[in-house]
Amino acid sequence: METTNSETGAPELAEPHLRQLLGAAGLAVEYVRAEGNTLYLRGEEGEEIPVTDFAGGYGSVLLGHSHPDIVRCARELLDAGTPVHAQFSRHPYANRLAAELNRIVHRELGTEEPYFAIFANTGAEAVEAAVKHAEMDRVMRLADLRGELAKAAASARAAVDAGTATVPERLRARFGIVGAMDDATALRELVAHVTPLNEARLDRRPLFLALEGGFHGKLGLSVQLTHNESYRAPFRGLAAQARFVPRENPEALREIHERERGAVFALTVSGGRVDVVEREFPVFCAFLVEPVQGEGGIHVLSGEFAGEIQRFCAEIDCPVVVDEIQSGMGRTGTLLASSPLGLRGDYYVLAKTLGGGIAKTSAMLVRQARYRPEFEIVHSSTFAKDSFSCTVALKVLELLEADDGAVYRAARERGAALRAVLDGVAADFPEQVREVRGAGLMQGLEFHDQSAAASDSVRELAATGLFGYFLAGHLLREHRVRTFPTASALNTLRFEPSVRLSDVELDRLDVGLRDVCRVLAAGDGARLLGRAAVAG
Template identity: 60%
Template sequence: MTDASNASAGRPQLAEPHLGAVLASAGLDAEYVRAEGNHLYQRGEDGREVAVVDYAGGYGSLLLGHNHPAITAYAQELLQSGVPVHAQFSLHPEAAELALALDGIVRRETGDTEPFFAVFANTGAEANEAALKHAEMDRGMRLGALLDSVRSGFDAVRDAVRDGSATVPAEVFARFGVDAPGPAALDMLIGRLAAHNEEQAGRPPVFLTPEGSFHGKLAGTVQLTHNEGYRAPFRALAAQARFVPLDRPGTLRKIVDEERATLFGLVLEDGRVRLSEHEAPVVCAFVLEPIQGEGGIRELSAEFVQEIQDVCAEIGAPVVVDEIQSGMGRTGDFLASTRLGLRGDYYTLAKSLGGGLAKISVLLVRASRYRGEFELVHSSTFAKDGFSNRVALKVLELLEADGGAAYRKAAELGDRLLAMLGAVREDFPEVVKDVRGRGLILGLEFHDQSGAPVPAIAEAARAGLFGYLVAGHLLRGHRVRTFPTASAPETLRFEPSILLSDDDIAWLETALRDTCDIVRGGYRRPLALPAG
């Protein structure tokens, strides 16, 4: 029920009233009474159900469709059996089974020989937040070990100089402004080196991520979301990110060089003291989506991915692959990153992992990177519950059945849907700028319509609302449900389930052709929007 309808009934709208008003203004204030397969159902004025083709797909959460019968039946069976949902701080064999299943699939697909440990969470943003926290804990422990090693070197040099078995060259003292060699001068030198090191070690961590990224809206993850409108109000709350351009080779290395921090140590060599330099870990991690979802359905290039992996290997920073929207088979592979040659140190998965019913996500961490201590400082009341883990196991069973038939279906349907979108673009080149994506995560980008011949369309485009105007028309005029991507509002997303039919694709084509005809001013009927 919208804000207006509540007000007319004398009932205040207290659940996100501002958002409700925004939905109403775009004609997206729909209420759905049932969901099945690739469709949602509204109640018509005559009381009968009206089907809406769902191309939003729960923002990618519904690869297997709404209320998949096998998952729904299994969920009912679990609840009726009294499965313990809340049994925190105890053994969870179903979580261990799910972790093994995920590890096996990821290693099979990537060819990796190392196991991946699992940290479970509830949402994609929470899994990404856990990844940031784990990466920072790892960075802090590596930095602490480096500082301890440097301090041990100071102690060894001090002892060697005092017992006369080593000397410090004058140039070492001179480099740090210490004039006279001797025991007191050595203490002064070590003091200055230690102060420098503490200053450098105290620099805040920096996360790297591509321009256009979206990794959630929690306190930490929102700082890795490129859209400044989401990020700026909370800038002071968390570690900052540097955004790397997608199409400028060499920029990543330049950014890393700007962030370098050097610690100085002293080492003994043949009775002489030498200055040593050690790079402190400032870059905490590189976090990326192989196909940017909210950034406009943009796939990273294999060349950019290789540069990321090379640079991160040089500085010892982990690569965190956010597969929350693109993973779980949506592209035709379990991981969208596989075909890019991308091998992550961390992976995050969510959305379709819960089969459209359970709220579950997971962080997978490479064994050589994993810090077991993290398990004692990070937890969640609703993570790793008996119900969600079992549902996720059922989802993996369905995806893996018949040799991965679900993956092949996603690829096949994606090719057909992409071909249809491409045909629309060819026929309306002045309206549609680009069509892109892979499998069942596709985007259709419109040209800037701020100069469109239809005044209402031009005005919406200038206000940054064109994509929502189109989405409202598709819903009201054609019973097609989709939305613009969050940080690229000129791009419509198409993330249906593998239950998508030929009729669904044909229905969308008719709707898009009608919309494009209106936008270019060649059709008399206006966009179907709410009155007023």
């Protein structure tokens, strides 16, 4: 496939297929400048055209594009020649960033337990770091269990050799030990039978738990923890195995555990008799949870289900990885969207707004009770933990915390104003809008499925699988409003603007969404494609 740039005549080599899809949906525009809650696209005459940005860098620019304090910080760092590449040395700026994250997390969780920080570049990389650490912890726990099983077997052998314990007939029959033999020989047979069974079970590949609709990245490991089948299927053979839990369904947790749980045989001595009991071992490496599912359609986790997940994971000793990549960093009114739910993670993953819309950085936090210092030797990242990104992230936290958390309050207030607009549209167009969901400045508007629409043109657009992108293209072309559908729920438009969102911009969104609904009500698929003028 070869695509040619219509302006230059040169071949398109940077993701040309995606470029074609954007063009079909009316989204293939070039943005030349960004400021506040506005992106400026280049018009046909080279002029700048302002566009209200409700996509917000998929949640990366809570503080707005080109925030002056962050830009100033970045310039000062670059002008001073701050070292970006000083690996394997002291990084006091990274330590200050970890300490500030801990201070805020402690306040929100009401805990003093330290969280150790591993820094990365992107959210998906931070997810992979969390999952790798969780698997290292699981493997080390399995090693401890192997040692305990060996110690238990040695204790049983010592008791039999001392004549203080016997191997009863019931136990011999259970494991197929037949024929007349003394207790010491029977025990050796028993151990020889049980040991390879245990090893086979302990060598089982780990399982991960994640919620249906969840999105945790598209890298080799993280993509298998993302629920969208079209993302996972081509790479199924590469990495992790996940079991996806239906949202708000605590019964499913028990069912999955009962079906997948693992147990080994442990020798015990009680009342002068050797016995074998089952001991559960950690099959489940981690449970990944988004407090607000971004790409899955902006679904908010309930406090009740969060509590069920917490209790379940504590019972089976499965760590909870709270993915705050899109929902965290103040977007819903607190640093962690999970903290008001009462959900406490063993791991937290932060990214996007952490870099202030300029630095590419992320952080994986691990609570002390789970932390394995050995991980620091086997995991690293060339561009992580550098002076530039850490110092910019510190400036972001400073801005979030300033004026007793004014940004958090603004996120709640502006989020409520955004929600009021979306609720108003939904109330006036119930035949077009199915539901409004979200928290703070992370909202979603789900449209009804149009695959059975009366209009042939609308039905054809729905059949492409890109329906939400055509709606977004209409909003951009006709109303200079920028948004996208969520990646795994294409009938849901996302709204993740900055805290600098104005009432004028909300009015523009209101007008645009009402126009979209009227176009759908009229069955005018041609207009969604921008063809109304041609048809006329």
